[in-house]
Amino acid sequence: MVNMTLKEIVEVVDGSFGFPSDIEVSSVCTDTRAIKAGCVFIALKGENFDGHDFAAQATELGAEAVITERPIENAKCIVVDSTRRALLNLACHYRNKFEIPLIGVTGSVGKTSTKEMIASVLSQGYKTLKTEGNHNNEIGLPLTLFEIEKDTQAAVIEMGMNHFGEISRLSLCACPTIAVITNIGFSHIENLGTQEGILKAKMEILDGCSYDAPLVINGDDKLLANVTPRGGRRTVSYSMSKKSCDVYASNIKTDGGVITLDINSKAGVTPVTINCYGEHNIKNALAAFAVGLELGMSTEDMAKGIAAFKPDGMRQNIQQRNGITMIIDCYNAAPDSMKAGISVLSQVNVAEGGRRIAVIADMLEMGKMAPKLHKMVGEALGVSTTDMIFCYGENAKYFIEGAVKKGFDKDKCFHFETREELTEAVKAEVKPGDAVWFKGSRGMKLEEVVDAL
Structure with a gap:
């Protein structure tokens, strides 16, 4: 500081x-x-x-x-x-001492990995500060802003929320020069009522932006695709396939833990490589590319930044333990992030005789929609290459209901009332050569199952 x-x-x-x-x-x-x-x-x-x-x-x-x-x-x-207000006001005052690009990132899911991808891209041309860990609230965000130094050239700041008004306060503190919204899902719908309510809360990111700050949005999200920011603010859209968007992907190919694609934009066609599992990372790369374009970065530097990206922590961290491939993604859970995890599990190579096993737990804060949303995830599992499902939690039984509806073998589905019962069953079943995906809301503490293995 x-x-x-x-x-x-x-x-x-x-x-x-x-x-x-x-x-x-x-x-x-x-x-x-x-x-x-x-x-x-x-x-x-x-x-x-x-x-x-x-x-x-x-x-x-x-x-x-x-x-x-x-x-x-x-x-x-x-x-x-x-x-609390003093902390926000002081951080805002400090942030405004520096005329640097500051990218604010929010969304129902994927904001952390998108933030990391954007930071990886910007680091190719700027000394970049980024939000660390889960410091995306009204304490962590201002403390991150105090880490701006004289030689800091850009910042990528994540903004999380549970209720209306929170993103507004964070945005007014950070004053983004570019705002990014990754998607409108179902996280915290218990507090916000509807997806339209979630959209309204996420759009608060514009409250602290200057009038000329562009809004970068996911053009594949049905709510964001139709959004019209007040005051005629410029939007920049990205998409997995829509040629009508400003940045879009084509020629996508996956080979194990490597994804190659072309990114199409006003800068032409740029071949890029993503060195990690999960097709959702294509959207992260497109968002980062869109931000880089806004800052005038070269396509070569942006491609380097995308290739350098690596997920870490408890967010789709892939490890080899005792001959078992562990896909550890225990930080949080919502329908979209669960589907992204299923995609990763499907891409992971398994040894001959090995199986793809989902170890999953409740998605919290889904409110009255919990049964429907858990069943939706189960249906996605039912049409995937997953071989077995182990789950626990009050609503986890709906994972199985959805999977079986889509033709999944009921005898390969197991539901448990407690984490301890789940742990013992998984320990008894998993063997070398298997790939095991762990996913659930943070409060379900699936990392304790991982540790037991």
Whole structure:
């Protein structure tokens, strides 16, 4: 972070402070474990914690000041009405010190992998900051913005949400110069009511954009394809096949863990290679290519960035363990991401006699639509090359119902009430040569099944 003075910070957060204010601050933190000398500590309150309880400790550890909602004994407090609002306002002020391209990315599913693909492309021409991990909320996003340095040339910032208004606050903080919406699915439909409600919430990403910031959209998404942003804002569309879109794919070929295709755009035809499984990554590449075009990047650099992309963490991380191919995708789950995972499982090569096995759990926050959406995923499994289905959770039985409807062998489907029962069954069944896909919402903790294997 580039240093700010306490006086500057006090003015931005509209706080009161009774100490010398010409002192320079070198970082902002919300966790006492991350405190360094010369930082400002912001005391946030959550369901299970209150940062005010650590304000005095933060001062002892070297914080130049703590931003609080009330005076704290033995702490150098900048008192504000809301520490959460202060964090967003201060991050927005800091972000606007830098005239750099900032790409805001949101969507029901795929926003993290799309963010990673865009960052991989931009890194070929810019020193690029990106959101790390799941820091896409009203705490993580502003803390990411404080990582912008003097030599940062671009940033790719992910924006997540559960309710109306959240994307708006994130966008007004980050001020994107390009906005990207990957799709409109069913994630958080329990809170947002309908897909139209989800679209409305995602379109809030434009609230913090300047009038000339383009909106990059997935032209294959039925809701996004027909969207008309207010004020005549320019849209840039991408598609797996539609020649009417600004960027579209053709000549797609898959060979195990490698996908080749041509990307068609105003720059001509660009051959690219994606070095990972999953046809959904084609859409990620198209989105990244569209962003690169907006920034005037060369097609050669964009192709290099796409080829360099690798998924990691618990998101379609493919590992070999004891002769078993593990496709670990336990971070989150929604119908579209489940279907993407089925595509990956179908592409993975298995040894002679090996089987493709789906180990799946409930998709959470689906509300009243849960049975229908789980059945929809089951139908996709039913017409895939999957050989066996192991699942657990309240709604997981609908996976089996959908699969059997499409002709899947009922004797190859197994439903369990608990994760422990699932674990024992999978351990007893899986053998070297098999490919096993693990997918479920984060709260289902399927990674514990992975660890048991």
